Amino acid sequence: xxxxxxxxxxxxxxxxxxxxxxxxxxxxxxxxxxxxxxxxxxxxxxxxxxxxxxxxxxxxxxxxxxxxxxxxxxxxxxxxxxxxxxxxxxxxxxxxxxxxxxxxxxxxxxxxxxxxxxxxxxxxxxxxxxxxxxxxxxxxxxxxxxxxxxxxxxxxxxxxxxxxxxxxxxxxxxxxxxxxxxxxxxxxxxxxxxxxxxxxxxxxxxxxxxxxxxxxxxxxxxxxxxxxxxxxxxxxxxxxxxxxxxxxxxxxxxxxxxxxxxxxxxxxxxxxxxxxxxxxxxxxxxxxxxxxxxxxxxxxxxxxxxxxxxxxxxxxxxxxxxxxxxxxxxxxxxxxxxxxxxxxxxxxxxxxxxxxxxxxxxxxxxxxxxxxxxxxxxxxxxxxxxxxxxxxxxxxxxxxxxxxxxxxxxxxxxxxxxxxxxxxxxxxxxxxxxxxx
Amino acid sequence: xxxxxxxxxxxxxxxxxxxxxxxxxxxxxxxxxxxxxxxxxxxxxxxxxxxxxxxxxxxxxxxxxxxxxxxxxxxxxxxxxxxxxxxxxxxxxxxxxxxxxxxxxxxxxxxxxxxxxxxxxxxxxxxxxxxxxxxxxxxxxxxxxxxxxxxxxxxxxxxxxxxxxxxxxxxxxxxxxxxxxxxxxxxxxxxxxxxxxxxxxxxxxxxxxxxxxxxxxxxxxxxxxxxxxxxxxxxxxxxxxxxxxxxxxxxxxxxxxxxxxxxxxxxxxxxxxxxxxxxxxx
Numbered sequence: 101x102x103x104x105x106x107x108x109x110x111x112x113x114x115x116x117x118x119x120x121x122x123x124x125x126x127x128x129x130x131x132x133x134x135x136x137x138x139x140x141x142x143x144x145x146x147x148x149x150x151x152x153x154x155x156x157x158x159x160x161x162x163x164x165x166x167x168x169x170x171x172x173x174x175x176x177x178x179x180x181x182x183x184x185x186x187x188x189x190x191x192x193x194x195x196x197x198x199x200x201x202x203x204x205x206x207x208x209x210x211x212x213x214x215x216x217x218x219x220x221x222x223x224x225x226x227x228x229x230x231x232x233x234x235x236x237x238x239x240x241x242x243x244x245x246x247x248x249x250x251x252x253x254x255x256x257x258x259x260x261x262x263x264x265x266x267x268x269x270x271x272x273x274x275x276x277x278x279x280x281x282x283x284x285x286x287x288x289x290x291x292x293x294x295x296x297x298x299x300x301x302x303x304x305x306x307x308x309x310x311x312x313x314x315x316x317x318x319x320x321x322x323x324x325x326x327x328x329x330x331x332x333x334x335x336x337x338x339x340x341x342x343x344x345x346x347x348x349x350x351x352x353x354x355x356x357x358x359x360x361x362x363x364x365x366x367x368x369x370x371x372x373x374x375x376x377x378x379x380x381x382x383x384x385x386x387x388x389x390x391x392x393x394x395x396x397x398x399x400x401x402x403x404x405x406x407x408x409x410x411x412x413x414x415x416x417x418x419x420x421x422x423x424x425x426x427x428x429x430x431x432x433x434x435x436x437x438x439x440x441x442x443x444x445x446x447x448x449x450x451x452x453x454x455x456x457x458x459x460x461x462x463x464x465x466x467x468x469x470x471x472x473x474x475x476x477x478x479x480x481x482x483x484x485x486x487x488x489x490x491x492x493x494x495x496x497x498x499x500x501x502x503x504x505x506x507x508x509x510x511x512x513x514x515x516x517x518x519x520x521x522x523x524x525x526x527x528x529x530x531x532x533x534x535x536x537x
Numbered sequence: 538x539x540x541x542x543x544x545x546x547x548x549x550x551x552x553x554x555x556x557x558x559x560x561x562x563x564x565x566x567x568x569x570x571x572x573x574x575x576x577x578x579x580x581x582x583x584x585x586x587x588x589x590x591x592x593x594x595x596x597x598x599x600x601x602x603x604x605x606x607x608x609x610x611x612x613x614x615x616x617x618x619x620x621x622x623x624x625x626x627x628x629x630x631x632x633x634x635x636x637x638x639x640x641x642x643x644x645x646x647x648x649x650x651x652x653x654x655x656x657x658x659x660x661x662x663x664x665x666x667x668x669x670x671x672x673x674x675x676x677x678x679x680x681x682x683x684x685x686x687x688x689x690x691x692x693x694x695x696x697x698x699x700x701x702x703x704x705x706x707x708x709x710x711x712x713x714x715x716x717x718x719x720x721x722x723x724x725x726x727x728x729x730x731x732x733x734x735x736x737x738x739x740x741x742x743x744x745x746x747x748x749x750x751x752x753x754x755x756x757x758x759x760x761x762x763x764x765x766x767x768x769x770x771x772x773x774x775x776x777x778x779x780x781x782x783x784x785x786x787x788x789x790x791x792x793x794x795x796x797x798x799x800x801x802x803x804x805x806x807x808x809x810x811x812x813x814x815x816x817x818x819x
Contacts, residue, residue, distance in 0.1 A: 109572040112550050118644070134646055135547050137593065142626040143793075149710055150794040153750065157623040160551020160669060204557070208574050219575025221568045234564075241560040248558055256745025258558070259551045259669050263745050270716045270746030366644055448715055522576070533549050 101127065104513070106521045110209040110219065112161045113532025117500055117521050118366075124510030129500035131493055131525070133369035139537040143483045148174060148475045149266065149453065151483075155471070156260040158485070159533040161204075163260045164197040164251055165464035166534075169471040171264045177458025177475055178266060180451040185444055186268035187333060188437055192254040193261065194332040194462060195434040199247025199288075200258070201465035202383070202427040205529045207240030207295055210420055213523055214302035236298070239291045243427070246281075246288035250434055253281045268448025275443060282438050289431045293397060296424035303417060310516070314416025314527060315506070316499040318342035319378045321385035321412060322491060324461055324468035329394030330386065330429060332463040339374060340389050344412040348374075352461035352470045355486060369535035371493035372486075378498055381467025381491040382528060383422035388412040393425065395432035401425045416499055419527040453478060464488055466531055489535040492528045499524045541585040541679070542570035544604045546597040546655070547624065548590025551669040552615040556587075559672035562679050580604045585679075587665075591617040591624050592653040594646035605659045612678065613654070613661045616668040616752060619813075620801035624652040626793050656813075664818045666801060668752035671738055678819055687819070688736030690756045691749045695731055695740035697721045699778065706780045708789055716746035723778050728789045730799075732774050733759060733767060735818070751798040760802045760815040767799070 106117040114135040120127040139158055146154060152170045156163035168190055175182065182190075208220050217224065220237045224230040248258040253273055255261025263270045273281075307313055321340040325331055338349040339358075350358050363370045373379065388411060393399050402425055409418055455478070460471040467488030474482040503524050507517035543553060553573045562568075570580045580586070586608035592598055605611050616622040655661060665678050677685045688694045697720055705726035716722070722729040722743060731740065731749035735756045743749050754760065759767040768790055775786050790799065802813045 107578055109576040109578075110574060112573065114545075114547075114572075132644065134596065135594070136648070137547060137624055139623075142624075146626070146793045150792065153747070153794050154623065154626075154797070157549050157551070157668070160549040160554045163549070163551065208557075212576070218577060221563065221571075221575055223567060237563065241557070241563070245558060245560070252741075256747060257671075257741040259554055262742050262747035271718065368645060450715070 104517075106518060108522065108525055110212065110522070111526060111530055111532070112159070113535075115525075115530070115532045117525065119500070119504045119508075121504075121508055121513075124508060126501060126504045126508055129497055129504050130366055131496045131500065132367045133532045133536045135532060136368035136536045140483050140485060143480050146480050147478055148177070148473060148480055149478075151473065151480065152264060152266075153260075153262065158537045159531055160259050161201065162197070162464055162466070162531055162534050164193050164255060165462050165469050166471070167255070167261050168193060168264055169460040169462045169464075169469050171266060172460030172462065173458040173471040173473050174266045174460070175451075175458070176460060177456045177473060178451050178454055180267050180449065182268040183446050183449055185272060185442065186447050188440065189254050189269045189273065189442060189447070190264060191333055192434060192437055193251055193264070195430045195437075196247045196250030196254060196258070198332070198426060198430040198465050199250065199434070200244055201247075202423040202430070203240055203244040203247060203292070205526075206299055206420055206423050206427065207236060207243070209529065210523075210526045211236060211240075211299065211302075213519065213526065214299070214306045236295065239295055243288045243292045243295065246284040246431070249284055250281050253277045265448060267451045270447070272444055272447050273442040278438050278442060282435055285431050285435050285438070289397070289428070292427050292431055296401070296428065299424060300421060303420060307417065310520070312506075313418060314499065314524065316414070316416055316495075316502045318412070318414045319380045319495055320374045321388045322374065322379050322381050322468060323386045323389045324463040325386050325390055327389075328391045330390055330426075330433075334463065335461055337461070337468050338389055339379070340385075340412060342412070342414075344388070346389075352459035352472070355470060359491070361490070369493060369532070370490055372491045373494055378494045379491060380495045380528075381488045382419060382465070383426055384413065384419045385467065386463070387422040387425055393429045395429050395436070398425055398429035398432055401428055416524060416527040419529070423529075466529060466534070467491055485537050487534045487537065489528075489530045489532070492530060493535070496525060496528050496530065499527075538565065538567055539584045539679070540567045540569050540582075541587065542580045542583045542604070542608070543568070543573075543587045543589065544570070544580065544600060545573065546588065546590030546601060546618070547593035547652070548615065548617045548622070552589040555669040555672055556675050559675040559679070561676060566679055580607050582607050584609050586611050587614045588612065588618050588655050589614045591621045592649065592655060592658055593624060594648055596646035598649065598658060601655060601658055610662045611659065612663045612665055613656060614665045614670060616666065616798055616801055618655045619664055619666055619754070620654050621652045622668070623797055626797065662817065664813060666735065666752070666754045666818065667738060668798065671741070673739070674737055674819065689758075690736050691731030691734045691738060691740050691743060691753070694736050694738070695743045697743060700724045704778070704780050708781055708785050722746075722748045723775065726779070726781070728786065728795070730771055730795070733770055737819075750795050754798065754801040754818075757815045757818075760818060761812045763812070764800050
């Protein structure tokens with residue numbers, strides 16, 4: 101037996117892919133998360149009210165989602181409903197994070213695969229390619245920054261934000277800050293569309309070269325978003341079956357009745373299934389599950405996408421196109437919200453902490469994220485983090501196997517496999533720090 | 538042109554994300570290794586090595602020892618690299634057993650008995666504290682502008698005004714919901730330690746209504762002294778400005794949210810209580 105190990109890069113965190121082969125036959129393809137910290141263990145005994153500051157440290161890429169999931173869980177435990185203004189500002193936070201994340205994933209993590217370079221910061225000898233690289237990188241960082249700035253404005257700072265508190269937000273957003281954020285989003289929108297158009301073209305040429313969009317079987321799709329148009333603060337998790345029929349839906353505290361979680365002995369991350377079936381979360385799931393994006397430019401892209409690939413779309417590389425649609429949506433939607441007054445005083449309601457259980461759900465860029473706390477004597481007695489990347493692990497491994505079988509034959513291993521492994525994993529944009537927490 | 542690398546050990550990647558927002562370096566420095574954004578599997582010779590995250594596994598240890606040999610200058614970036622960070626909450630004895638329960642997993646890096654700051658393994662030339670350090674601080678690190686000066690404390694950079702007559706009798710916790718604008722958080726009864734926390738962050742948290750938890754560590758006045766000195770000063774400030782009983786402050790300072798950050802330059806999680814030199818801290 102031969103074991104092929106592929107270290108991974110251009111994803112968040114430490115992971116590798118291990119493929120076992122015998123006589124040209126693929127025996128297994130595994131996705132191994134190789135880091136662990138143990139948040140669920142060491143937050144035991146932490147005062148519950150400190151969680152929204154401590155748990156964002158699970159991940160610097162996804163800190164906004166953890167900050168909000170944590171506050172939601174405490175509000176659920178204390179029986180508090182935040183005022184509408186706070187809900188709006190929290191939506192801005194999630195949109196800011198979506199802009200930051202999708203721009204980074206598309207134009208920093210996967211763009212190099214379409215250009216055939218190691219990374220967007222690598223200086224190239226070919227002057228033409230170098231011009232393309234510097235122009236894309238510069239624009240990508242600008243678009244990304246519009247997202248991070250939006251998080252700062254709404255959340256105080258863009259990594260480990262602080263402004264969401266139990267009962268609401270510490271303050272609204274002043275008109276002069278709104279004006280700056282709006283101007284940045286407005287300049288970023290055409291940049292993002294240009295980048296996305298080039299990305300789409302490059303991806304089509306990549307598809308021609310490798311002769312596949314990622315030929316894995318259809319799967320279930322899971323997302324916490326509204327039916328008609330995206331709502332990342334939705335409290336319902338919804339599923340779509342492989343034929344595109346809308347099926348099961350459930351709230352955060354019912355997740356155990358629908359999702360099966362198992363540990364693995366070869367990875368620090370476990371995996372979840374939908375009652376034993378492979379499911380997929382992240383951009384493609386949301387774009388499949390939602391009727392319309394509800395903003396003009398994003399809907400144009402959605403129409404083009406559905407015309408070309410149908411609904412549900414299943415091919416792996418389409419995850420990236422779905423990311424582009426969401427990037428455009430998030431920029432447009434954030435500007436809509438910023439057009440409303442956000443500096444009124446009623447940003448928070450009073451509350452009384454109490455013991456009990458709480459579930460907090462948000463649709464993070466990578467899919468539905470649940471924080472579940474049991475509080476005793478004001479301290480965390482048990483904490484559980486249900487992580488979107490973990491929902492994708494079975495789908496990643498199945499797709500890796502398909503890729504391995506494509507490039508490994510009795511004659512030998514086609515070295516394109518290394519690129520294919522990277523493309524498969526990056527399509528899902530996994531976050532290992534979150535998955536292992 | 539300076540060549541630099543970023544080695545991420547066990548951490549959250551927040552420091553890397555912050556570095557990406559300091560994008561002015563893109564044209565002027567060459568980033569040759571940073572797995573988050575580039576597919577290079579080993580570190581070439583570099584002028585500058587930024588290390589983030591803490592030494593949690595045998596693999597972290599190996600990667601760190603190998604990397605520093607290729608670097609002219611090594612910088613510990615962020616709370617995890619400097620002190621172990623949030624992971625030190627996990628070094629409590631009852632938790633450690635749970636860690637070891639997971640050790641049986643095969644082909645995976647082994648967890649070390651204790652999560653360690655990087656300077657207990659290799660020698661470090663400079664420290665950049667913050668959780669994470671702001672993009673502006675990364676720029677200062679990479680470009681070292683001669684006129685760059687860091688504010689002594691977070692308090693100096695915060696716009697909130699202190700009021701002599703507002704003297705709270707008790708701490709009101711960390712998640713109270715209502716924060717009055719423009720008024721010092723201590724006057725409102727919050728445990729804000731920005732008065733003696735190292736500046737340079739532009740007081741992002743306190744301006745947003747979140748009390749300073751001290752992620753930049755002690756100001757220069759306390760770095761080379763034990764945290765006891767620092768804690769005593771915090772107590773003195775509270776007794777001057779409030780009527781909050783000392784034991785309430787003491788308990789809150791030792792609560793996880795703050796203890797994460799407060800011991801990062803001295804009394805940290807190892808047996809060597811040698812404090813870091815303030816001259817090395819940005």
